[in-house]
Amino acid sequence: MADLRKAILVTYPVEQVIKEAISLADAAGYSIIRSVTQRQITKSRYGVGRGKAEELKGLVEELKPDVIIFDEVLKPTQLYNLASLCKVEIVDRERLILEIFELRASTTESQIQIKLAQLRYDMARAREKVRLARAGEQPGFYGLGKYEADVYFLDIRRRAAVLKKKLEKEETRRQLHRNQRARAGLPTVSLAGYTSAGKTTLFNALTGETKVTGQGVFTTLSTFTRSIDLQGSKVLINDTVGFISKLPAYMIDAFKSTLDELTYASLVLLVLDTSEQVDEIAIKLASSLDVIKEFEVPDTRIIYVLNKVDLTSVEDAFDKAGQLGILDTKRAIPVSAKTGYNINQLKNMTRSMLFKAESWDEISGRQAEEGA
Ligand SMILES: Nc1nc2c(ncn2[C@@H]2O[C@H](COP(=O)(O)OP(=O)(O)OP(=O)(O)O)[C@@H](O)[C@H]2O)c(=O)[nH]1
Numbered sequence: 132m133a134d135l136r137k138a139i140l141v142t143y144p145v146e147q148v149i150k151e152a153i154s155l156a157d158a159a160g161y162s163i164i165r166s167v168t169q170r171q172i173t174k175s176r177y178g179v180g181r182g183k184a185e186e187l188k189g190l191v192e193e194l195k196p197d198v199i200i201f202d203e204v205l206k207p208t209q210l211y212n213l214a215s216l217c218k219v220e221i222v223d224r225e226r227l228i229l230e231i232f233e234l235r236a237s238t239t240e241s242q243i244q245i246k247l248a249q250l251r252y253d254m255a256r257a258r259e260k261v262r263l264a265r266a267g268e269q270p271g272f273y274g275l276g277k278y279e280a281d282v283y284f285l286d287i288r289r290r291a292a293v294l295k296k297k298l299e300k301e302e303t304r305r306q307l308h309r310n311q312r313a314r315a316g317l318p319t320v321s322l323a324g325y326t327s328a329g330k331t332t333l334f335n336a337l338t339g340e341t342k343v344t345g346q347g348v349f350t351t352l353s354t355f356t357r358s359i360d361l362q363g364s365k366v367l368i369n370d371t372v373g374f375i376s377k378l379p380a381y382m383i384d385a386f387k388s389t390l391d392e393l394t395y396a397s398l399v400l401l402v403l404d405t406s407e408q409v410d411e412i413a414i415k416l417a418s419s420l421d422v423i424k425e426f427e428v429p430d431t432r433i434i435y436v437l438n439k440v441d442l443t444s445v446e447d448a449f450d451k452a453g454q455l456g457i458l459d460t461k462r463a464i465p466v467s468a469k470t471g472y473n474i475n476q477l478k479n480m481t482r483s484m485l486f487k488a489e490s491w492d493e494i495s496g497r498q499a500e501e502g503a
């Protein structure tokens with residue numbers, strides 16, 4: 132990225148929350164020149180309280196940032212109020228995520244999905260501007276009258292309809308592929324999990340592919356499928372887009388066709404980064420399960436992949452899995468996608484769950500004997 136745009140960050144005073152906000156900002160091409168934290172950033176008028184808002188205004192005058200990044204999803208009125216007070220553009224969490232996706236979308240499908248999500252974002256905000264203009268709180272709408280505002284809405288709606296048509300075409304194509312696979316009788320395994328958990332690294336380890344992995348968030352934005360040979364049985368593996376907390380509903384909607392792969396998956400490998408603190412993993416696990424549940428995947432079709440054990444230890448991974456309540460499922464397995472540790476056992480588990488060659492208890496019992 133050429134020049135980084137300067138940003139003041141407003142977020143919660145929690146280490147991992149700050150860390151995530153900074154990596155999101157980084158991925159969108161901003162450099163944080165100052166962080167302001169507040170326990171409550173969902174207050175009605177400005178998101179933050181009046182005093183904090185005034186403080187932000189002072190900081191903007193002093194530091195002259197390009198934007199304020201606000202680590203919450205703000206209502207259009209809040210965005211407007213804060214921007215008017217501080218005289219600087221506000222990028223809320225929703226827009227930040229949209230900006231990253233826009234930068235990274237490389238396939239036709241993900242590009243259409245992102246454009247559609249952006250239109251929906253703009254539409255919600257434009258509605259608010261028109262409402263304010265009508266209530267006399269804000270002069271005109273981009274200096275336009277009611278007639279022009281209506282034309283603007285019609286235009287957005289028309290563009291959204293065109294994009295939806297295109298997306299449907301892509302979906303049909305995807306469905307065709309899916310049908311072909313189903314006809315070939317191939318079971319599908321989908322990788323899912325929070326962004327940066329290591330899905331693509333695991334995908335590469337399982338398939339021998341060399342798909343791009345990365346330290347930043349949202350490295351993968353489109354589903355990618357490969358077939359592998361699981362001890363004589365052909366199986367398809369999907370790498371998918373990562374999840375994040377506070378992902379707006381319409382973004383999940385925009386990516387639905389990609390994530391739909393979860394619905395059709397015979398098995399979902401939910402990848403967790405066990406090198407993180409247990410409370411952090413808990414939040415990410417909950418966000419991931421929320422999304423997975425939307426696709427009606429029953430719990431019994433999930434394998435919990437306790438990834439990155441090379442950075443911690445097998446004992447620690449099991450201990451955390453116990454605290455998270457997923458150890459009892461007997462569908463949790465410690466691995467390192469990076470070093471290849473336990474990848475063969477993961478393949479065994481996957482195989483046995485797909486083909487029921489042996490019971491779960493046998494597998495987990497054997498693992499315990501091997502001191503897995
Ligand atoms: N030490 C260690 N690092 C790992 C392991 N698996 C993945 N990583 C690292 O974690 C980072 C994220 O890995 P990715 O595979 O890109 O993660 P992802 O889940 O595909 O992320 P998104 O595509 O953004 O959703 C990269 O820097 C990887 O090298 C592991 O088992 N051990």
Ligand SMILES: [Mg+2]
Nearest residue numbers: 330331350351
């Ligand atoms: Mg990835």
